[in-house]
Amino acid sequence: MPEKSSTSVGIDFGGTSVKLGVCRDGELLALDTPIITADFNGPAALITEMAARVAKLRVQHPEIASIGVGVPGLVDFEHGFVHILTNVPGWKHVPLKAILSEKTGLPVVVENDANAMAYAEFRYGAARGLNNIVALTMGTGIGGGLILNGQMYRGSGCAAGEIGQMSIHCDGKAGHYGNLGALEKYTGNREIAEHAVQRYAEANVIKTIEECTPKMIADAAKAGDDIARQIWQEIAEWLGTALASIAWLLNPDAFVIGGGVAQAGDLIFDPLKRKVQSMLSTVVWERLQIVPAKFSNEAGIIGNASLAADAIKA
Template sequence: MVKRWASVCRRGTSCPAPLHPDHFFHSHPHSHSIQHMSNTPLAIGIDMGGTSVKYGVVRGHEVLYTGEPIITADFPGPKALIAEFVRCIKAVQVDFPTVEAVGVGVPGFVDVQRGLVYELTNVRGWKNVALRNELTQATGLPCFAENDANAMCFAEFMHGAGKGARNLIAVTLGTGVGGGLVLDGRLYRGSTFGAGEIGQMSIDYRGKPFVHGNPGALESYAGIGPMSQRAAALYKKAKVKV
């Protein structure tokens, strides 16, 4: 059912309803904790990546629903992908009408005060995009945009591996490489919202220039694409079939 709903949503038609929230209250293995949190507001979380976009409904730290991943490359440019976000948000609202907000994590520099995406290294066409305003105007919900690694870092600080710590470094490995910092109990973004962004850091000044011209960027070695290419080359050299 979820796959059917997501595939129809991607075609831009009206979306069949996802699973009803009552399903989770009765069948979730931690249903008692969910009921205990019944007064906590519902929110939609969107995790945008260079390869795919994941989204779902959360109440506090409990995940109530996850949608079928959206393939980022299927929607070239910010206009098409934002329209897809809006379609999926509205479809989710049919069965979760009490959703109060939307949070989006994006793989790049974000001015969180204005909700402005400056630039995304691994997603073409995203430069100076007013993501927060566009989503708010289209859905009527308050929206918040944040760097994805910062969002992950703060989530681990609040609910996960970093709970109880005062200082935390988090690293994300995916299409690219990202990083987040919590210093003295506060998420640290830096004066230009780029603190912790280690993906473009040069680790080999004799290396090949990467997308921004800097030689030997960490992401050119540790990102999924470069790692896959190197693995394929090594397999070919060793004459091993995969």
């Protein structure tokens, strides 16, 4: 692993916007204004805009030596080929690396967004210096990225890390693929909100889905709301079951957790640690850290830039 890296552009391609920044050694040197994804009709126009933005950034930073792009979907990392982005119309079978590289003359790396987040935490974040890391991003869905034996682990079809689809209950609620007990169906933001509405209703408190975001439940718990505290305890039981299973399988150094749920701080991390410890042997538990992600909005930019910088050094 190179300790010093060159300057790169990191591109965080989301369903709503495309964020771009210039990084070196995990430091954000410049941040561009986001591209609004919907303003560009299809891959060709959007990639042309990405290339124009890179050209602009190179005026200030002529030392830029590579580009890393993270995308919300399935990619072929080796070829930088986007199979499909479910939430971005028109993105199917796009040779993103080839096109962007041709337009900019720079080496390009294309990665899944959850993997890029994991890489940012591994290289410069909460899990820096550790060898075996499981990173989770908790939002509407639950994504994951794995660093194993000090390397990004992508799996045989670049589809590894789908922690939200793992089962915590063999007869439980069906996930998107008919997979019973899918973690996402218990601890995705929408499912947490639905569960909270129900728990409040049981106590004759009427709340709407919109009033039960992770932040709102955290604020309520901090204000002394016992129902809200109980909800965090339940989230910890569900999430902890999945993390303990992963720990038995992989004996990792750390779980790094990002996203709305993680922002509840000790409200989630305290019961989560207790739950995971209660499910593990001493040997597996004693090496394990469960920590919040260091990076939030900028994780994608930093992770993708770092992947690109390390790839050209390797």
